Amino acid sequence: MVVSTLDMRALIAAEMKTYVSEDEGNFCEELQSPYFEDPIVQFAAAHDSLFEEYKRVVGPDHATPQEAFERSFGTGSFDEGTVISVVLPISEKIRKANRAQKARASKEWALLRTFGDEYFIRSARQHLAGYLTGLGYRAVAPLDTEWYSINGAAGGPVSNWSERHIAYAAGLGTFSINDGFISEKGIAIRLLSVVTDLQVPPDMRASSVLGHTGNCLLCSKGICGVCITRCPVQAISKEGGHDKIACMKFVYGEESREWAVLNGGEAKSGAGCGLCQTKVPCESRNPMRAAR
Ligand code: B12
Secondary structure (H helix, E strand, O other): OOOOHHHHHHHHHHHHHHHHHHOHHHEEOOOOEEOEOOOEEEEEEOOOOHHHHHHHHOOOOOOOHHHHHHHHHOOOOOOOOEEEEEEEEEOHHHHHHHHOOOOOOOHHHHHHHHHHHHHHHHHHHHHHHHHHHHOOOOEEOHHHOOOOOEEOOOOOOEEOOOHHHHHHHOOOEEEOOOOOEEEOOEOOEEEEEEEEOOOOOOOOOOOHHHHHHOOOHHHHHOOOOHHHHHOOOOOEEOOOEEOHHHHHHHHHOHHHHHHHHHOOOOHHHOOOOOHHHOOOOOOOOOHHHHHO
8 A cells, every 4th residue: 555645644644643632651540631732743854954953943963853863873874854743732731820920830640740741741752762663664763762851041941943943843833932943832831852764745834024923913913921929939021031041940940840749749840830822812722823
């Protein structure tokens, strides 16, 4: 049977949808809720010139898809291919609980941080890579490699594979004033990606008129700024954007680790925070689409 490249896109999207809805790692018994709802799956061409630009935008160590692939499969192993990016929208029950919070993450968000972010997303990345391998393609999830790292920089931590920049390249949305990524399912999401030598048509990026922050109401229309008032440590401002160091100290500091454990999570994950991702107009939709 010959499967067209368009059918391959649909097959992969359907596989991830089934995985997210059926895998028991995506269900929290204590909350009687899944961590994540139906994913959005989109595709970027591995040789998109934007990936070269990321060496300037993110940092010189940010890997191109070709570098990511060849670090796993050997120099010269890559010719053409695709980066698959997946948005995992956080479930309504978890978002709702965090909406009520004013000072720190809810119990639900803390459990999501350990068991959703750390465990389920890793298994979902590996599932996608394994699925492609089963179809006869080579695939790697950069976050699961030995070369993936997060390095300290003056402005805050920077990784050498940024899931948000990958999602941007795949046309899944844009950044916000608070750095968060706003997709069609909003900002209360998580992201994952895989690089493969499978070739499929890439998704289009929305018009670049509004730039890389086009989905943010404050950046695009000068209105909103709700995330600024939601932040419990004043780490977001209209002028300065997002203070990553202040955010990091709060989100993954000692108190956050203790709060994670008190709520049944693991200290090393911290409890997260996510107040800038909940009770905001972009929580679960693209507010610019709603505004048009
Ligand atoms: C390091 C890190 C952090 C650091 C620093 C965050 C940061 N902004 O970089 C700290 C500890 C502060 C942090 C906090 C949180 N994080 Co975090 N974090 C990461 C991590 C590991 C790497 C991020 C990275 O490399 N950033 C690199 C820098 C350069 O990127 P940046 O600042 O976002 O990029 C800016 C510039 O590039 C700029 N830009 C300038 N010119 C141009 C031009 C173009 C063309 C483009 C595209 C961009 C661009 O746009 C961006 C926004 O200003 C990722 C996982 C991953 N590997 O991707 C998760 C990740 C970003 N975190 C995530 C989450 C959920 C959180 C928290 C909500 C905590 C929680 N779990 O409760 C908070 C929210 C903070 C926030 N508002 O962003 C999610 C993002 C979800 C989303 N909707 O965006 C990710 C993707 C994890 C995941 N698997 O889903 N995080």
